[in-house]
Amino acid sequence: MQVTSRAAPSHFLARLLQLPRPASSQKVEEVLAPKLQDWRRSAGALNRVLKDLKSHKRPDLVCQLVELLHRDGRVRMGLAQYSSGLSACARAKQWQLALYFFFHAMPEGHVDPDTISYSATITSLEKGAQWQLALRLFDSMPESSLAADVIIYNATISSCEKGGHWPRALDLFNAMPEAKLSPDVISYNATISSCQKGGQWQLALHLFNAMPWASIAASIVSYSAAISSCETGAQWPMALQLFDSIREAKLVPNIVSYGAVISACGASGEWQLALRLLGSLHHDSCQPNVISYNAAISSCEKVGAWQWALQLFSAMPQAKLDPNVISYNATISACEKGQQWKRALAFFHAMRDREITPNITTHNATISSMAAAAQWQRALRLFAEMPETEPVPNLSICYNAAMTACEKGGQWQLALHVFHSMPAAALEPDLISYSAAISALEKGAQWHLALHLFASMPTPTRTHDVISVSAAISACARGQQWQRALQLWESMPQADTVSFNAAISACAKGQQWQRAVQLLASMPQADTVSFNTALSAFGPETWQGALSLFRSMPKAEIAPDIGSYNSVLDAACDQDAGYALFLEALQQNVYHQLLRKGPWFLDLHEMSRGSACLAARWWLSTILPPRLQTQKRQKCIIVSGFWHSALWSSSSRLAGWNYRMGPQPVFVANGGYPNSCSGVAPTSQASGQSSAGQSGKPGTPS
Known part of the structure; x- marks a missing residue:
């Protein structure tokens, strides 16, 4: 040879x-x-x-x-x-x-110039992502009495694809037969890719399926583009079907087609399938690259499988691959969804150690991770460290995440400062910006400012944004402004469950139980929160209404939870019916934590004031007496729950429960356990009775 x-x-x-x-x-x-x-x-x-x-x-x-x-x-x-x-x-x-x-x-x-000159110049513009100039040059060809050939059409379609201008790409493709030109496989591939990138997955698949009718054999590029379009349309079964048909067409899947099918499965939440595909690359003699790893990490990120995302990221150096900014972004986002803010922050700092510059997406994910964990100081520090850049589409997300962090940290002033700094960065606040700022003001009980900010929203936005209206209604609820809350609610074109619940809460806090029940009855689909909020509108004088509403929950196919029992027992705790309902809750194992540390230890965590009083009554009347008959002295402990020391203000209800028992129970207020609160638990003794304390506050440590 x-x-x-x-x-x-x-x-x-x-x-x-x-x-x-x-x-x-x-x-x-x-x-x-x-x-x-x-x-x-x-x-x-x-x-x-x-x-x-x-x-x-x-x-x-x-x-x-x-x-x-x-x-x-x-x-x-x-x-x-x-x-x-x-x-x-x-x-x-x-x-x-x-x-x-x-x-x-x-x-x-x-x-x-001749057609070759035009073709080479348009191709240069296509490679340089100058699609407008490429189109202008293409449109000028008739002035030179030249007709575009297939190569020129393909280059121009490709330039439109890179520029994200799918309608013009499709127009050019459809114009080829009119110019007496037959599209070739490159024409189809470029047009399919253009439709895919433009979110037109149905058109992309239609073009792919039309190739056999035009006697055009699909290439591996054609299959990869069609599979990518399935990712856009969340059509992972179709993506798998196309991937499997590659071999039927006597083609061999390459790293691009693998990356496309992994991304398609991951985008639809089929992360385990995406991982299996990544593991099967070697069957086709394909070596995983950074893109395929990134696609697999992203598939884990979308479902919050942060442990797998971390494992894949850690495997990249073993595969002799250097993680890039996309690898870090996907991993940080996975940590964010998995509420692993410390790991997200560690990856953020690791990027700088490796001299990889974080981009806007990196800052978005990391700040959002801090926001979800109420780490507002760290979120603002990252926000302040962001490099100055020209306004980009995702930049407002950083501002919104920073405001959300301030909201969760109760820092409404800082949230408002971030909001008002957006115009200086040439950013227009969007719906999420307004909603985050209004929510921060609502959490800070600044209903006046919340309503003022809500009123400053553009009218079309204000009237159609359910989230911001709901936040404004909640702000009115905190300010005991139930009339304003209802006015806002009535201004909504179509209220959702969140806005209904916010309006019911405003009525409940304004002691407007009739209006709360009316709103509940008008809901298309009430949930547990809806019922619990409406139940909280009832007081001791209207306990029968609370009990009746509670009993109607099963008819609405809503299962009562601990919040439902807490709300109705707050209204009915002085009634025999209330005590009977509490015993029913015990049978349903609703308050399973009460005696989790033994009969001498009453744990009132997750209980409201009314349910806690009934629990203390049950404990003092049913649990302790039989056990104290054989005990001369026994230390008894009550740990209060999220309602802090509200039980002390109700000591008169317990003072009448006199039984012959040993020492007075010890109360540890505000959720602390004795082994962590030495010196704060009262230990004064009273013989002959057990009372919650006559002074309405914890006793002095002995």
Whole structure:
């Protein structure tokens, strides 16, 4: 078998090839100087040099050579030389130089462009993501009495694809038969990709399925583009079907098609399937790359499987792959969804250690992670460290996340400061911005400011944004402004469950139980929160209504939870019916934590004031007496729950429960356990009775 090898380059060509990328104009001129005289006499030798440079993959030198010779003006340059320069510009991604050749150098040299010149220039613009210029040049071809060929159509469609302008790409594709041109596989691939990137997955699949009817055999690029369109449409079964059909078409899946199907499965929450696909890459002799790992990590991130995301990230160095900014962003987002803010922050700092610059997405995910954990100080520190940048689509997310962090940390002043700083960053507050700021004001009981900010929203936004209206209603509820809350609620075109619940809460806090019940009855689909909020509107005087509403929950197919029992028992705790309901709750194991540390330890966590009083009554009357008959002295402990020391204010209810027992129970207020609150638990004794303390506050430690 004969083996052909490339001839050794001449001394002149060797000197050219030794020049660095990019080479300075001065160095190129020094090497060219001995040849200029020959080229001025005949361009044949020049053509050979241009061809040799192309074969040695030095388009940068071809560009410089053509540019220098044009500026020299003494070498006659024709269409062949300029076409070589234009083609080299496309390969070297020098679209500005291509425009210079096409619009300045060629007219100055009285050289008219042909279809090859147009094709090379449009391709240069496509490579440089200059889709508007590519379209303008394409549309100007009739002025030169030239008709575009398939290559020019393909380059222009590809430029539209890169520019995200799918309608024009589709128009160009559909115009090809009118121009008596038959689209080839490249035409289909570029148009399918354009539709996929534009979110038009149905069109993309339609084009793919039309290829056999046009007698066009789909390539692996066609399959990859079609599979990617399934990711856009969350059609993971179709993506798998297309992936499996690659082998039926006698093609071999490559790393791009694997990455596409992994992303499609991950986008639909099928993260385990995505991981299996990543593990099967070796079956097709494919080595995982950064893109495939990123797709797998993103699939874990979308479902909050942060442990798997971390494991994949840790496996990248073992696969001799360096994580990039997308790898870090996906992993940080996974930590955010898994409420692992410390890990998210560690990855953020690790990026800087590896000299990887965090982008807006990185800051968004990390600040959001801090916000979810109420780490408002850290969130604001990261927010302040963000580099100054031009306004970008995702920049407002950072501001919104910072405001959310302030809201969760109870820092309404700081949230308002972040909100008002958005215009200085050339950002217009969006719906989420307003909602986050209003929610922060609501949490801070600043209902006046919340309503003022709500009123400042653009009218179309204000009337149609359910989240911000609900936040404003909640702010009114905190300020005991139930009338204003109802006015806001009535202004909504269509209320959702959250806004209904906010309005019911406002009525409940305003002791308007009738209106609360009316709102509940008008809800299309009430939930447990709706009933619990309405139940909280009832007081001791209307306990029968609370009990009746509670009993109606099963009819509405709503299962009562601990909040439901707490709300109704707050209203009925002085009634026998209330005590009977409490005993019913015990049978349902609602208050399973009461005696979790034994009969001498009453744990009132998660209980309201009314349910806690009934629990104490039950404990003192049912649990302790039989056990104290055999005990002379026994330390008894009550731990209060989220209602803090509200039981002390109800001590009169317990004072009448007199039984012959040992020492007075010890109360540890505000949820502290004895082993962590030494010195604060009262230990004063009273013989003959057990009372909650006559002074209404904890006793003095002995």
